[in-house]
């Protein structure tokens with residue numbers, strides 16, 4: 001679509017036909033691409049969500065990353081290394097998607113570091129034993145898959161396409177977590193206790209990953225109308241519970257919710273209510289590890305200054321060399 005048209009008037013400053021074209025593209029379930037006209041609110045919402053998602057992947061490297069040096073075998077170390085590296089890749093991929101909307105990656109990082117942009121609440125909880133690595137794979141990557149598979153059909157092309165690749169890797173991550181836990185459950189009573197303890201600590205925070213309940217989710221209605229989000233927070237949370245309960249049974253662990261039971265009539269599980277005050281506290285910066293996570297991120301950014309400067313200088317030299325070559 002032509003984005004170079006001038007004298008914008010009408011909704012969101014657009015000529016009515018530009019808005020109409022955008023609305024039609026969304027209604028037909030087609031994709032909006034970077035050069036298409038889009039309402040400013042749509043662009044801002046996408047930058048907000050994609051940036052938060054990217055920040056979550058980068059901060060999300062920390063809880064498991066802490067176990068790389070303490071992994072119980074070379075095999076587990078190699079697997080964990082690869083997983084954490086994948087998370088870095090997802091973050092960079094998502095920052096690139098945000099850049100297609102005119103955002104600047106350095107600016108997004110500044111916003112995160114200054115606490116002006118969010119990252120997922122889940123990464124503010126500590127990883128106390130190696131079983132936590134398995135439970136993060138099973139629950140956190142499992143929740144990420146539930147949330148992100150529908151995002152492969154998100155209306156913004158670059159985000160949807162990024163999700164396809166990311167989901168493939170998340171699927172491998174989830175299976176490695178479950179396999180790790182299966183191995184521990186076949187081990188000693190102490191190992192089985194470690195798994196159950198990790199399950200108890202991560203269950204409720206994992207349910208909170210899907211966001212506040214629908215009636216307290218200010219962004220959902222508009223994001224669903226724009227088909228950025230395809231399902232509501234509660235709907236995806238329910239899916240996650242339905243998917244996870246049989247896996248817990250097979251593994252031999254108990255999910256820490258006395259209200260959890262199959263509802264024959266609805267064809268879904270009933271379950272308890274997460275502590276929404278806790279979610280709000282963690283989002284506002286008052287979770288068990290918020291300060292530690294941000295401090296680590298700030299330090300990594302500062303320590304990486306020389307790398308960014310060297311890369312920029314190298315790119316400038318390369319460009320100058322290419323210009324010279326073109327002249328000769």
Ligand SMILES: CC(C)(COP(=O)(O)OP(=O)(O)OC[C@H]1O[C@@H](n2cnc3c(N)ncnc32)[C@H](O)[C@@H]1OP(=O)(O)O)[C@@H](O)C(=O)NCCC(=O)NCCSC(=O)Cc1ccccc1
Pocket residue numbers: 048049052053054056057060061087118119120121122136140141144147208209210211212216217218219220223229233283
């Ligand atoms: C569903 C939601 C997260 C929130 O729905 P929305 O419609 O956007 O918002 P809504 O109106 O419902 O909420 C009101 C306010 O509350 C905020 N908030 C809500 N929930 C949270 C929360 N849990 N944590 C923190 N903040 C939260 C929300 O931003 C909003 O604040 P704002 O108005 O911005 O100031 C959506 O953005 C989404 O699907 N994102 C994409 C997926 C994504 O980012 N995934 C990340 C995990 S990646 C991963 O796990 C991979 C991995 C695995 C293992 C290891 C390492 C990596």
